[in-house]
Amino acid sequence: MCGIFGITDNKDAAKLAYVGLFTLQHRGQESAGIVSDAGGALRHHAGMGLVSEVFDRDTLDALGGRSAIGHIRYSTTGSSHIKNAQPLVLNSCLGPVAVAHNGNLTNADALKDRLQKSGAIFQSSSDSEVILHLAAKYRGRDLAATLASNLTKLEGAYAFLFMAPGLVIGARDPHGYRPLVLGRLGRSWILSSETCAIDVAGGRLVREIEPGEMVVIKGGRASFRRFAAPARHTRCIFEQVYFARPDSLVAGRTVQTARYEIGARLARELAGLKADIVSGVPDSGTVYALGYSKESGIPYRTVFMRNHYTGRSFIQPDQRLREFTAHLKLAPIKDVIKGKSIVLIDDSLVRGTTSKKIVGSLRRAGAKKVVMAIASPPIIAPCYFGIDTPTRRELIADRMSVEKIRRFIGADALHYLGLESLVDACGGGTDRNFCVSCFTGRYNGLGKGGR
Numbered sequence: 001m002c003g004i005f006g007i008t009d010n011k012d013a014a015k016l017a018y019v020g021l022f023t024l025q026h027r028g029q030e031s032a033g034i035v036s037d038a039g040g041a042l043r044h045h046a047g048m049g050l051v052s053e054v055f056d057r058d059t060l061d062a063l064g065g066r067s068a069i070g071h072i073r074y075s076t077t078g079s080s081h082i083k084n085a086q087p088l089v090l091n092s093c094l095g096p097v098a099v100a101h102n103g104n105l106t107n108a109d110a111l112k113d114r115l116q117k118s119g120a121i122f123q124s125s126s127d128s129e130v131i132l133h134l135a136a137k138y139r140g141r142d143l144a145a146t147l148a149s150n151l152t153k154l155e156g157a158y159a160f161l162f163m164a165p166g167l168v169i170g171a172r173d174p175h176g177y178r179p180l181v182l183g184r185l186g187r188s189w190i191l192s193s194e195t196c197a198i199d200v201a202g203g204r205l206v207r208e209i210e211p212g213e214m215v216v217i218k219g220g221r222a223s224f225r226r227f228a229a230p231a232r233h234t235r236c237i238f239e240q241v242y243f244a245r246p247d248s249l250v251a252g253r254t255v256q257t258a259r260y261e262i263g264a265r266l267a268r269e270l271a272g273l274k275a276d277i278v279s280g281v282p283d284s285g286t287v288y289a290l291g292y293s294k295e296s297g298i299p300y301r302t303v304f305m306r307n308h309y310t311g312r313s314f315i316q317p318d319q320r321l322r323e324f325t326a327h328l329k330l331a332p333i334k335d336v337i338k339g340k341s342i343v344l345i346d347d348s349l350v351r352g353t354t355s356k357k358i359v360g361s362l363r364r365a366g367a368k369k370v371v372m373a374i375a376s377p378p379i380i381a382p383c384y385f386g387i388d389t390p391t392r393r394e395l396i397a398d399r400m401s402v403e404k405i406r407r408f409i410g411a412d413a414l415h416y417l418g419l420e421s422l423v424d425a426c427g428g429g430t431d432r433n434f435c436v437s438c439f440t441g442r443y444n445g446l447g448k449g450g451r
């Protein structure tokens, strides 16, 4: 998963892009970058690490410009390396063009192979560069038209921001897997992965960019065009389950509201279960637990102190680092736990590493009974659309029954939320347009190039 943010027509463009990326930091922590439009030339600064580590006052001043696009990366394809930090900039026959991408292109390898055979030289190993080379092959003068006719060659998931001198373009794939919203701040336009970054930058939400839609911002005006007929809208349900910030609006309601409702539905599915307290694995688990508590009448208590300076453990790309940071992250609050039967809620169970550790930690702190409740169904299939669950082998629910998983994590009981309940809660009971392929193994729109 990644985050993208762009702003036009603003004397503080680079600084506001920094604010936007800082707000979207939860979406990726490997690298950060900003490209600004400095009147005819594109200026670029990117580095490995957090937004606050990559930029300082001097780099932001040097970027300057009246428009800027930015990216934070959490790699799903391509290695964790500075050459893959985005936005990527290419000097083409169309002039300099920059791209920032959230998603995963399932036919990138085939396209790259073809492009390389016809002479394209790739700078990065990320799938995102393909669209720049496709666009560069066409000598038409209009970048928006060139992109529109080339985006249809891509399969998979994408929310894109493009920048060329005097021009910012946003585009979203025909299924709308990945989010992209449009905002306004005075005379400036904002494009962002989430509404929270528009809010924090002081803007207001205009609307979502529709699946298969492109917005072209030029000379202070935004124009909209369809580059593809919208396929069935299937936004990724994991945005609500885990990725998005609670104050962001998704499918017409805040993520906080959806998670509270999911917690209440978990409580209904477990009606009759007796426990002394209910708690959540911080941070995302907390809201689920509050919803559960309201519905069940079981009091909510915080059982883990989260160290906020470790980052999201799962987000580190290598297993050794993941395990190390998981230890640092959550510390049990012993007197709350001792002698209690506890319902503990986490958003998801992927490899089972986190649940096993925290159940063990509750037991060592003296818990009498631990019921693990998961706010989503078993993840049985990998995601090819940009979430980091790359191989089936790594997914515990693909290899083990629920009973075996319960034993593996050491809980007294294990319950997963039903898919119907999840979709109902996320869509407010009316919107069912979600991609749920990680729970079903049925992929929507995975083209020939997909794995």
Ligand code: AMP
Binding pocket: 242, 281, 284, 312, 314, 315, 346, 347, 348, 349, 350, 351, 352, 353, 354, 355, 387, 388, 389
């Ligand atoms: P695991 O420990 O492998 O079972 O992963 C589950 C934990 O990782 C949960 O606590 C989630 O909050 C978190 N998580 C789930 N999916 C992701 C993801 N795609 N990226 C980062 N963290 C995740």
